[in-house]
Amino acid sequence: MLSEIQLDALAEIFNVGAGRAASSISEIIHDEVKLSVPSIEFKTSAEISPEALSLNHGRFGTVRQDFSGSFDAVAMLLFSEDNALEIVRDMMGSQMSLDDLAEFEQEAMCELGNIILNACLSAMADMLSISLDSSLPDYKIASCDDILHAIAHNAGQDYILVLNIVLTSAKRQTEGQLILLLSSASLTNLIQHIDGLVSGI
């Protein structure tokens, strides 16, 4: 399990990543965007429920990448249907429903997820001096049940980091979640690296 100080260190890492992601996104959409990780929680898969992930029962736009290397992790970025639509609308000036989102807009959502996930995990790689490989990002529309099922299906990945993410643009503030699924071996490994970072400060 993670102590306060370890969680603080992780929050720091992810905020660095979020900052990098924000500057990439701002550059692409030619508009100032801020990204922050106000809170981070640590859970075991037994504790996972819609409430624990602060998921409502609607649908979500999800982007997933599988990371491997110094430790293995499944990373999933979740935006609720309304939030995903708002983001795409702001980026593209599009007026579609989630089902009508064409390949075109889905790609934009996929790229946005790719930027955030890569930035967070590469900040982690930098600050913990580790290296990570990653699969290509995969965009899907998923229900709350689909997400819980995907988590349960990753047998062996018993630990879950839940990062609450806030994307702020001139027009609005959008909240989402970044979920990181870890096996116990990966968690142990991660904790060791965090301890290395903390003791080095």
Added chain:
Amino acid sequence: MPSHILNGVFNAINMGLIVVDQEYKVLLWNDWVFKHTHIRQTDVVGHKLSGVFSEPLSTMFLNAIKNTLAYGMPTVLSNALHRSPLPLYDLSVCADQKTRIHQAITISPILSPQGEKYCIIQITDPTTSIKREKMLRSHSEILKREAVTDALTGLYNRRFFDEHYALTFHNAMRQQHCLTIFMVDIDFFKDFNDYYGHLCGDEILKAVAQTLKGKLLRAGDVIARFGGEEFALILPNLPVGQAESYAEKLKDAVFDLAIPHCNSPLFKVTISIGVCTGVPSAEYDILGKADAALYLAKQQGRNRCVALAL
């Protein structure tokens, strides 16, 4: 697989493939990229990618390669957000093309068994699917519009009205707002048709529809063709006491059209209106009340408005 076959594969593939090493030097440049640049592989291999095109590359594209090489994580550059990052052209028709083709780009890391880092840039041209999606989208918008429109008058149809009524009723009930329904019927319409013919009847329907529609003031106000020669208006949040005067305005507007109707006592086309207004709750039938009011207006001699409280 022998390397000459492998080269054949790279060149047969219908997407652009460029491989660069850690120093951004080009190792592979397939035929697809040649076709879209007219720059040969032999002229670029061993040269830095940033210098091989005739135009400078965007920082976003170069940063994506840098990050992929540095962190070993793949990067996607969607067509939606980048359009055309690389100077690639459709040179098959005209060798002097000025418009870049659309591109969707994926940059993936490759690690050699010796630990050397490379990255492969895959480029596809999504133009066909963009065109198809645009076409499907515009068709679907037209169909959506047609599905809720009355073909003759151009007003909303009964299908739209029923859905919209249910929605505004629910909203008014939840927010405890006032809802006003007007039922409008053209007087002696059957006699008009019998005398002037159905084509003239259609013209009357259009004229009355346009006149009533022209009296709508606020964005949330809706008028629909309810059926035959009947129209219905939904006005949420109309200030108390204004429903009847508004109905009078509608009635006068049609009267002022001064359309001759020799089978009507006034020798003009007129309308009767039933109004019901109030804060709805589930047990109230505001539409039924407005219809009953219309019936009274007809009974009391037509060319008039009757209001019933909810």
